[in-house]
Amino acid sequence: MINKRVLNPAEAVADIADGSSIMIGGFGEAGSPIELIHALIDQGASDLTVISNNTGSGEVGLAALLKERRVTKVICSFPKTLNSTVFPELYREGFTELELVPQGTLAERIRAGGAGVPAFYTPTAVGTPLAEGKEFREFNGRGYLLEHGLTADYSLIKGLTADSHGNLLYNKTARNFAPIMAMAADVTIVQAASVLEPGEIDPEIVVTPGIFVDRVVEVADPAYESELIAAGVSYP
Amino acid sequence: MINKRVLNPAEAVADIADGSSIMIGGFGEAGSPIELIHALIDQGASDLTVISNNTGSGEVGLAALLKERRVTKVICSFPKTLNSTVFPELYREGFTELELVPQGTLAERIRAGGAGVPAFYTPTAVGTPLAEGKEFREFNGRGYLLEHGLTADYSLIKGLTADSHGNLLYNKTARNFAPIMAMAADVTIVQAASVLEPGEIDPEIVVTPGIFVDRVVEVADPAYESELIAAGVSYP
Amino acid sequence: MTQQTQVTGWTREEMAQRLAQDIANGSYVNLGIGIPELVAKFVPEGRTFIYHTENGLLGMGPSPAEGEADPELINAGKRHVTANPGSAYFHHADSFAMIRGGHLDLSVLGAMQIAQNGDLANWSTGKPGAIPAVGGAMDLVAGVKQVFVMTQHCTKTGDPKLVESCSYPLTGRGVVDRVYTNLAVIDVTPDGFQVVELCPGVEFETVQELTGAPLRPASE
């Protein structure tokens, strides 16, 4: 019998240690695992490296984690969003370091990390400031940069439907980085609106096979950043 | 209005020229696009390079294409199957060249070709005869080989359900190489048991998005290698 | 420059409409955040374009009706959108495989500067203290078959955006194929900027005056 269910978000993130690297799914608020992030805020781990496309909005979710001064490095493609004030301050102050990565390179580095590919070549960013310090090489007369696979200790992602084996479905464009982050972390923690029994998800439509998932917690009615911000919430 | 439907297999493969490189889906008979291959046999193109996991069985499908002496090079991982006699003879005779690639490296090279990644590093085959002539490099103290992305002029693949935009679903383990071959070819030609209207396939469960597909032909009741062989068929 | 800056030329909508005419039926198109999104409103009669948004949707449709937005169905600009019949969702690595692998026909982007050799700068002013943010722009210009830029001909302060060489940090080198401004449609060629079409009522000399590099006039 295999059962990856855990009781609640607090239990799901309980073992995350100071200094951990954590991939956090989401593109803007779509797919952002807010309840897991809030549990991580409550849990207390600090000196974290966060790999995520954005840096959150308002003072909830990822932005709240940053605001609590728990993240010392961010690897992301777009650390500016509407209502994003937390990261800019921490960045200017020098508290949070930024590794800026083009979005497709970020995605491919995560996928490579999960697929056991230590490095690959990409045409993206050749001839730009983001190529600085990177190995350049030509193939068939075109220039490419060497980029390295990216892995993490944990990933926190949001699914729509899961089963107890960890198979996952997503909601629309909330899918974004979640399937590749699930591949690239040692421990993948999922919040899903419903967690079913094995066999209740058609094997033809599984997006993330359970092998990439370690813990599944049911969060039946997840919050959205925009709603929390509109309601004036500042977490915690 | 977008409509990628073509009338029949003959029309689907009509423009394939001598000397073309062709990826052919399938793992054994699962996913082998037999009707498209037979149409290619009828069509007459020769001096082909075929990229496929196997080399076919009996004297139908891919094995029949080989037997007609139309394939001068095969890139594959496992050119031996039950009832596989055609390729061994052509190989020993020196008519058909073989590039042997480990199965996972073959898959990743095709995926890289389709994803615009010209080359990547893999641990597979380090220290073996298949590493000969390949660039070796260490990352974090472990050895890897440089492998190159693989593309082709055409891919011939088999789906279960398609729509006229080229979105595809597959049947069970017939999926195998088809989704990545669809990405890696200039022209991707699909036979599917049914071709629906746009909107009839749930966008959440699409396996191959239509952007990777150029032509779709309905083959309502596709043949299987094993059935043809059992019936004593030798194509043409 | 006082006189020239009064030339307004095409409106944004007219620019979008003009650009849309150059997109072939059945094209797979990524529209950048902002002005480029207007192109979707001007699809010529009889043509269908399929819109890709890099956050994981092919077949993106218009904004949802009031009250029907799903906060998890958004575009790259994080605005609510819909999914047309025949669409597909996919993850970010697959989405950028489409981009990097050359599967998209066209990327339409805004610009801060375009150089006569096709260099594009559209992601950073390079000013100290600015928060750098690149998103998918570098991937789009490196991977998509054709790159069209849609922009005002000059900056708000009247400086030319079409220049000999970019002073801002680059998004990509030699990547722009064609520029649609409020004054003209201009190709980037091996011989530099080549006017394809002038906005009716706008003189070649006026456009040249407002451009930071030599223009070749449209051939008759």
Place this chain on the structure above:
Amino acid sequence: MTQQTQVTGWTREEMAQRLAQDIANGSYVNLGIGIPELVAKFVPEGRTFIYHTENGLLGMGPSPAEGEADPELINAGKRHVTANPGSAYFHHADSFAMIRGGHLDLSVLGAMQIAQNGDLANWSTGKPGAIPAVGGAMDLVAGVKQVFVMTQHCTKTGDPKLVESCSYPLTGRGVVDRVYTNLAVIDVTPDGFQVVELCPGVEFETVQELTGAPLRPASE
């Protein structure tokens, strides 16, 4: 060698049963074509293993009932199988991402030769004229967390399969963790072959005699 080759030891089924005892509950396992497939028949009480077949299925089940086979639901050995509840289909690149990315807990493979440093040869005799075929073996040994070999202790002609160094072309270097033969369970350690367990009734000296490299006896 006449005397020793009469030692038969464990049957294939007993080897499979012995190996299955060493697999933890919840493990993701790839069973190689042939003898390793027998392991699935001997899952210990109270444990569940999830089987991966590299042609695109996680959660592979046993052979289908008579008349219920789908020619497109097969395993890596191209035999008809079924899909258990909780299974998932995926394409080949994703399947080998699981393998190469270290997501599988265990690969069980057959062998032609195993060297005392863990080198494995199981894909080619290297004979001229032979059709080389490698399949997924090199990917499995390079990527899966643990590699167990399941094999007769000697070849059909009585030659040892456990050797100082492989004479056949390698599948991978230093990749084997443990070997299950009809005579013994043997670990590959930094100090060479280490007997973990002998088949009841089989003497250490007999096994050593049939092994082409030094064996260390099981510690008491």
